[in-house]
Amino acid sequence: MLKIVNKIGLEAEYLLFNKKEELVLPQVFGYETDDLPILGEVRAKPGETREDAVGNFFTVLSQLIHATKQDGLKIGYGYADITPQFKAEILREMGTKTIQDIKNIYKTDILSLSDDTVVDGVVVSCRISCGLHIHFSREVLSTVTLESGKMVTDKKFLITDSQIKSIVRTMDKLVLPNHQLGVPLKYRKPGYYEKKDWGFEYRSLPMYPPFVKVGELTDLVDTAFTLLERLGK
Numbered sequence: 001m002l003k004i005v006n007k008i009g010l011e012a013e014y015l016l017f018n019k020k021e022e023l024v025l026p027q028v029f030g031y032e033t034d035d036l037p038i039l040g041e042v043r044a045k046p047g048e049t050r051e052d053a054v055g056n057f058f059t060v061l062s063q064l065i066h067a068t069k070q071d072g073l074k075i076g077y078g079y080a081d082i083t084p085q086f087k088a089e090i091l092r093e094m095g096t097k098t099i100q101d102i103k104n105i106y107k108t109d110i111l112s113l114s115d116d117t118v119v120d121g122v123v124v125s126c127r128i129s130c131g132l133h134i135h136f137s138r139e140v141l142s143t144v145t146l147e148s149g150k151m152v153t154d155k156k157f158l159i160t161d162s163q164i165k166s167i168v169r170t171m172d173k174l175v176l177p178n179h180q181l182g183v184p185l186k187y188r189k190p191g192y193y194e195k196k197d198w199g200f201e202y203r204s205l206p207m208y209p210p211f212v213k214v215g216e217l218t219d220l221v222d223t224a225f226t227l228l229e230r231l232g233k
Contacts, residue, residue: 003142004138004140005048007136009045012041013034014130014207015039015075016040016073023038023082025093036128044061058217077206077209078130079128079181081126101194104193106191130208131205133205136200136202137198138199139198140155142156159231167227167228169191171204172191176205179210179211180206
């Protein structure tokens with residue numbers, strides 16, 4: 001017997017400010033970050049239904065908001081401009097961490113892009129941005145009954161490269177244009193994704209205030225599930 005289980009998970013990046021409205025490193029206060037330590041990261045458990053995916057995200061987000069308030073900190077989304085000196089400090093904090101294996105279906109090379117503002121040949125500010133990453137997973141469960149009567153289930157993850165690219169293109173066309181921040185951001189360009197053992201994550205969307213609203217996020221999750229369901233049996 002075969003069963004297909006589609007799952008959508010959400011992972012949001014955010015900025016953290018102290019009482020003086022200064023950007024701070026989340027890890028200094030014990031909050032999880034990704035490879036870039038200036039961006040905090042909150043990751044929700046994937047959901048098998050639209051309701052679970054949305055509910056799981058708002059559960060961890062509300063926990064984060066409560067914790068940061070207790071610490072006298074404030075969460076920000078979208079993007080921020082920092083000084084070259086602060087950027088250097090952030091890069092030093094990264095140590096030996098490597099750049100993630102981010103792919104782009106349009107062959108955009110993220111290393112060739114820059115969010116720096118240059119005036120008269122001098123970098124005067126650097127822009128950092130928050131992303132909302134969508135995790136797409138498709139589990140194929142195969143259950144067989146042994147002669148002993150015991151039932152054994154084998155689980156495999158199945159999303160082909162062509163299916164990944166199709167979903168990414170559709171997200172770029174139907175979703176991304178509706179969520180623009182009005183400034184050029186190298187990490188928010190179309191086509192970014194990262195392959196995972198369980199599927200892949202779409203990485204082009206920004207994490208910005210509208211996605212803290214139930215309606216906007218529900219629409220996004222509905223679209224993501226619909227794209228998985230259209231892959232068929």
